[in-house]
Amino acid sequence: MPLDTYINVLINGVLTGLVYGLSALGLSVIFGVIRIVNFAHGEMMVIGMFLALVLFRWFGFDPLLSIPVAAVVLFGVGYALQAVVIARVAHLADHMQFLLLAAIAIIIVSACLMIFGPDAQSAQTDYSLDTFAIGDIIIDKVRVYAGIAALAVTGALLMFFRYTATGKAIRACADNYLGALVVGLNVGRLYALTFGIGAACLGAAGCIILLLVDVHPYLAPSYTLLAFVIVIVGGMGSLAGALLGGVLIGASEALAGVLLDPSLKTAFSFALLIVVLLVRPQGLLGKALQ
């Protein structure tokens, strides 16, 4: 195969990987602060996808324009979920929280199945099939837009954590829970905010990924697993790690799709996950576990 084919595949993979990274960021933020593994991750992302689909079908909204709507709605869902449901089980063992979120995941998938049916549905924009050509290199227009949108949302999120008082307060909770309580931070509200922000990432990522993938309810578990792989490879709780992991997985899946059987590409991700879990469980950019 000629070299520019590989470059094409690689660039498209990296652009897709940016969207994966944004989605994984949602998981990482929640884990980094609240120490909860959101097993309903892909399910919340699929809610974002369906929301964008409905807005597209009814009002002709471009999925990228739906990002603010989906982010706000998912923020509300995430905030309520943490404040009303998960805060109640904070005293239980980790595995009970995990199983609660697994049950919530099943509830979301079943509800989507009942509302939207099992068939794959797509939002075809007028630029869906267009490409940019730079010399011999051909890049799908949607992937470029998707990658830019994902980078923009990610950038906004990183700025929020770095420069706003609320963002700093949330990081304080993550660094030192007891200390945050002592200095009078309202940790319960900050946790709810964090879950809301994580979920908002998923809403945005869902809108963006709708440009690239057809949506159906059973997509959800595979996105959950994909995000687990990315976050563990990049480092649980590390924001930069999530982005790096997303790009790595996006690129390697795209390459594996060309070099190997396309359906084997996820096997590659899981093999990577197993190796990272065993050899470096804190991930590539994560801090060592205590």
Add this chain to the structure above:
Amino acid sequence: MSGLFAGVSTRGRVLFAAFLAFLIVAPLFLNDYWLAIIIIVCYLGYTGQSWNLMLGFAGLLSIGHALFIGVGAYTGAALFVHFGVPPALGIFAAILVAVVAGSIIGALGFRFEIRGVYFALLTIAFAEFVRIMVDHSRWLGGTAGLFLPVQNREGIDLLNLRGSPLMFYYIILFLNFGALALCRWLLAGRLGYYWQAIRDDHDAAQALGINVFRYKMIAVMISSAMAGVAGVFYAFYYNNLFPEQIFSVEQSVQVTFAPIVGGVGTLFGPILGAFILMPLGRVLSTLTEHWNLPGIQLLFWGICVAGIVLFRPAGIWPWMARTLRLTVRPGKDE
């Protein structure tokens, strides 16, 4: 035998005997539809018992039980389809493969000190990896599925597991209560105390000189062996196997439902949970058949499980045993 009922009040023993007797004679007055439902109830109770042995006794969260069930199912089925090996023999191979799968995950996970939710993720990763591998194995039917030849469905042929639903009913009933007795016996022994010590405080157990690696391995091996047997049952009861069904995360999550509702770490919980969830879910699907809602049963199960975790995390069984006075407090005579 009396040891198995230690701590159970006379009332509890009578009710248990009545319950078991009811299930034994149930086929006399149940129609095929309800017989099939109780078969699935017992299957869920049995797989739940196997999962509960890991989390409830030894504190190891598995979200990869579909892997053990799946490799058991595929081993039993492939030996039968390709070599004509009857499941009565194939089941040993199935147990062996399931135990090997469990041992690999356990050995890697425990050797590298992977605990809690990370261990659960490791089990998921292995299950998904094997699912994709089986997807690509032409010998095992790949995505198109592996089908078992259906013959003499009406006769009773225990060796080949080719018989009427009635035979499957008694097999799974036996497995279900056999597993209950086995777990009760294990839990009352030294092994059970070691497991509970590890579950309650891993580091303290280690400091006391318990070989935590060895006892966690034993828990995974027994649990995966039980799941492998369930897989063989599944393969020969349904006669078809699809990787994305039997190895799916959804399958692994569903295994956890009955024990959570009944009570994680209780012995009768998985059976109780299965008897609550399955018939109610089926009645609900029948009632809403008119509206054609494909996900209603899972939606209902999800709500039940979430509700239990939120409002009664110990499960229904401890509360029921107390209210109906089915158990005697330790150290107290009746």
